[in-house]
Amino acid sequence: MTAVLQARHLGKRYRRRWALSECTFDVPAGRVVGLVGPNGAGKTTLLSLAGGLLTPTAGTIEVCGGRPGADRAQLARVGFVAQNTPTYARLTVADHLKLGARLSPRWDAGLARQRIQRLGLRSDQQAGSLSGGQRAQLALTVALAKRPELLILDEPVAALDPLARREFLEDLRDATAEQELSVVHSSHLVSDIERVCDHLIVLVASRVRLAGDVRELLATHRVVTAPRLDPAALPAGLHVVSADHTDRQTTMLVRSDSGVDDPAWMTSPVSLEDLALAYMSQSVPVPEALR
Numbered sequence: 001m002t003a004v005l006q007a008r009h010l011g012k013r014y015r016r017r018w019a020l021s022e023c024t025f026d027v028p029a030g031r032v033v034g035l036v037g038p039n040g041a042g043k044t045t046l047l048s049l050a051g052g053l054l055t056p057t058a059g060t061i062e063v064c065g066g067r068p069g070a071d072r073a074q075l076a077r078v079g080f081v082a083q084n085t086p087t088y089a090r091l092t093v094a095d096h097l098k099l100g101a102r103l104s105p106r107w108d109a110g111l112a113r114q115r116i117q118r119l120g121l122r123s124d125q126q127a128g129s130l131s132g133g134q135r136a137q138l139a140l141t142v143a144l145a146k147r148p149e150l151l152i153l154d155e156p157v158a159a160l161d162p163l164a165r166r167e168f169l170e171d172l173r174d175a176t177a178e179q180e181l182s183v184v185h186s187s188h189l190v191s192d193i194e195r196v197c198d199h200l201i202v203l204v205a206s207r208v209r210l211a212g213d214v215r216e217l218l219a220t221h222r223v224v225t226a227p228r229l230d231p232a233a234l235p236a237g238l239h240v241v242s243a244d245h246t247d248r249q250t251t252m253l254v255r256s257d258s259g260v261d262d263p264a265w266m267t268s269p270v271s272l273e274d275l276a277l278a279y280m281s282q283s284v285p286v287p288e289a290l291r
């Protein structure tokens with residue numbers, strides 16, 4: 001497996017507070033990765049470290065085999081769109097494309113032009129007079145046309161209307177299928193993640209609580225409904241992610257690599273959204289062996 005992103009004991013401290021701590025994970029190349037977590041979990045910090053905008057306080061991070069932002073070649077491999085989708089207010093749409101072309105060795109002018117036309121943006125319009133969603137689309141177009149190996153997007157769809165959001169996510173999926181592109185994007189909209197992502201990272205309180213291939217995660221988690229039982233009395237190898245009890249019944253999300261086969265239990269698959277939300281709201285950290 002070639003990793004496009006590799007973090008080892010990665011940490012970032014702002015003054016006395018750790019925004020990110022002991023993060024160790026790999027992101028395989030060619031994936032669309034969804035990064036989810038509650039407000040303040042450390043998503044922007046992690047993406048900024050990957051984009052080379054911040055340097056780690058502890059541990060290491062490698063992107064496309066090198067240190068983020070180390071040199072021009074490394075910068076060319078990564079497209080980054082920050083949370084506030086930065087554009088230059090005085091520059092026109094066409095100026096942004098010209099600037100992208102000058103700064104990016106693999107610039108795809110055809111892709112940029114087509115996308116701008118499809119979005120209905122006027123080339124002579126200044127970015128400062130575009131709507132928030134249009135500015136986001138412009139920033140995304142520049143990042144995609146750069147033809148990076150890794151595209152890092154910090155809440156790229158937050159400013160887009162639902163239709164534009166769906167189209168953008170489809171663009172992302174097509175781009176990863178057509179070119180050797182990996183994407184890491186953060187979002188609060190877990191349903192969007194469900195639509196396009198094949199890899200998930202859940203970040204909670206500055207730590208990675210869950211990371212893995214979506215298909216594998218869905219295969220190893222089940223919703224179990226059983227007569228009321230004590231989660232502590234469960235067979236070894238079953239990890240309870242969340243549990244709800246009524247007087248007579250217990251409903252749990254469990255993780256097991258070897259299946260759940262008690263005949264007294266009813267089991268059903270879990271959606272990615274419910275899985276992510278269960279880990280996000282979990283107060284007890286998951287044992288390291290299961291992450």
Ligand SMILES: Nc1ncnc2c1ncn2[C@@H]1O[C@H](COP(=O)(O)OP(=O)(O)OP(=O)(O)O)[C@@H](O)[C@H]1O
Pocket residue numbers: 014015018019037038039040041042043044045046
């Ligand atoms: N420049 C900074 N100086 C001090 N603390 C910071 C700074 N940037 C972030 N933090 C703190 O680090 C923690 C993680 O912030 P971060 O922006 O990475 O979270 P996030 O998961 O992206 O949140 P959100 O979903 O709200 O955008 C927060 O507690 C935040 O207050």
